[in-house]
Amino acid sequence: MRIALIGVGLIGGSVGLAARARLDDVRVVGWDPSQATLATAVSVGAIDETAPTLEAAVAEADLVLVAAPMGQMPAVIQQVLRAAPENCAVTDVGSVKRPVIDAAGDDGRLVAGHPLAGSESAGVHHARADLFDGATWYLVPHERSHGTRFEQVHRFVSQIGARPTTIDAATHDRLMATVSHLPHVLANVLVEQVGEARGDDQAVPATGPSFRDVTRVAGANPTLWAGIYSANRDALAGQLDRVIARLSDIRDRIQANEDLTTWQADTADLRRLIVDKALTGDELVELRTVVPNRPGAIAELALAFAKEGVNIADLSVAPLPGGATGMVALWCPLEQSGAALALLAELGIEVVGGERLDDARRERGAAQVTLEDEGVV
């Protein structure tokens, strides 16, 4: 398997280290606009070889991963798609997905992505093979993303240690505006406000741990983040409107000397729920299904699962004889298998077998789903 990394900084470099450490028979070729970065990527072992141009890097690749700053991402994606082979999967790690998908048009080779991993320390010399271990890695197929490309990217992301999670572009971008881009803006604004608290000649006020925690992300990589704010400006402006409304409300309640004990306690509960959400090592159930063999079919299936909150922990795709249909094996958590079966039934997708399928059916209640019983297992 030949992987091309376009951009070999912290993220690209960590992908290279993880792929070389964990995949068999892999060859990682890297390209980066900076020759110095490329040389470091070779010396830390993030890539096997460098390519003289982007085109040369992707020419014979099975999978291309683009790790460019968000501001440059659409142009780089187009350049990659022009040069990449027919059977190559193309993915990226950008923080905003709509501009990437728009740039690809209806090219089925693109399955956009976004790992929720990073570090305060940028640069390939901080790259680590375990950077993505257990991290959510969003996969954002578009309407015509090809099933086999989706499977390729899904498998690759799993192999380098991440937890692939399918999501649609609009939901992803709104979610990131809330959980990531908004926190950066709030942190910046708080820093400005504390800065203002200095008088002309006065010392900067001593700050405690809450200020340090809340503002840790303030002023992160300026070029990168200015690009992210711009790429996601509509969703981010919408989130800012909502946060301003909330702050105005709580400001009035504070001024009115309202007892905020319940508000504070509810927030503690809610944060616990949000942060502890990360799925743990559930027991997995395999569901084998037959789907129509057309572009976008698997993307639709994966997105439908995502919408119902059912995680696809793994999947494999194989065309069936005749070519009109394909076999898709999905692995999902045992506790979600009932929901998965109901969803497949709603979508009219045939379930033909799977490991622990009987348990899954029992859990769901056999009467509620129509199942073929000639299991393949």
Next chain:
Amino acid sequence: MRIALIGVGLIGGSVGLAARARLDDVRVVGWDPSQATLATAVSVGAIDETAPTLEAAVAEADLVLVAAPMGQMPAVIQQVLRAAPENCAVTDVGSVKRPVIDAAGDDGRLVAGHPLAGSESAGVHHARADLFDGATWYLVPHERSHGTRFEQVHRFVSQIGARPTTIDAATHDRLMATVSHLPHVLANVLVEQVGEARGDDQAVPATGPSFRDVTRVAGANPTLWAGIYSANRDALAGQLDRVIARLSDIRDRIQANEDLTTWQADTADLRRLIVDKALTGDELVELRTVVPNRPGAIAELALAFAKEGVNIADLSVAPLPGGATGMVALWCPLEQSGAALALLAELGIEVVGGERLDDARRERGAAQVTLEDEGVV
């Protein structure tokens, strides 16, 4: 020296552990409304003995430290002042200072305080002797705080490892609204907004490190924090107004697709300036001065220094023969000694000697200050 701790949770307990570990000839008596907390405080070694009532605890104390939740602080301070001896210094650790000083009226025994230290883990079983090491500990004397009481509290706070920093109540409360209370409100509001991003049946979104960092303080101890919001409601509402105005402005700039690279970079610089501000182990200069022997004189001096950003690292107070004046020795960083001399000259306070005074004079320029040269050193 006999110290009474009123409230022996995380903060009170840590004060007790530090005092017992680092002071000679100290006896720490504790009182707490919870018998269980008192018993734990004894068992972890935070106090030497328990008292049956608050009044019994403070009856023979040289120094009383009140570590009650902010909501109860004013009433407890009044109860302590009614029971404490004439020569006892009374201080507290509350996050808002105006209500504490108002509760004390013009009682010269009170020198309010506030350590910028804490932990996510409340309770005396998490108390540590080194909790305050190097931490800023605000001292907030009022207009009639007695110099000797100020010195007692200043020395005690230094002895248990903290860095005493004098500040006036209004500045303190506004500063805390900005650097501490506002971050808590922002963290809570962000948690609410992410919580809302869940649909009715949808899974909670995966969150990355920026969300976790920014919201780490969200929902902190509900009773305690509701009390703080209430006690500092005017300053906090004012800070919320300002943050709302800032957010509205940046929202418009984002929506207009303005390039925010400079904003992001400036924020990074500003945060570095703010967080790196903590004074390091400067070389200290001693300045011996003569001040009028009346209540509030030393508090005024300390506040004037604070206003100019000159840190009093240590001080000692002694009445001079006749009783009309007192000798105050101040230690301040060498690099601030010029500013200190100028300030003392402005205040009409006589400088009568001190270690490295010649250096200090040279730095300031001898012509600019009038000094008595019969140094005591």
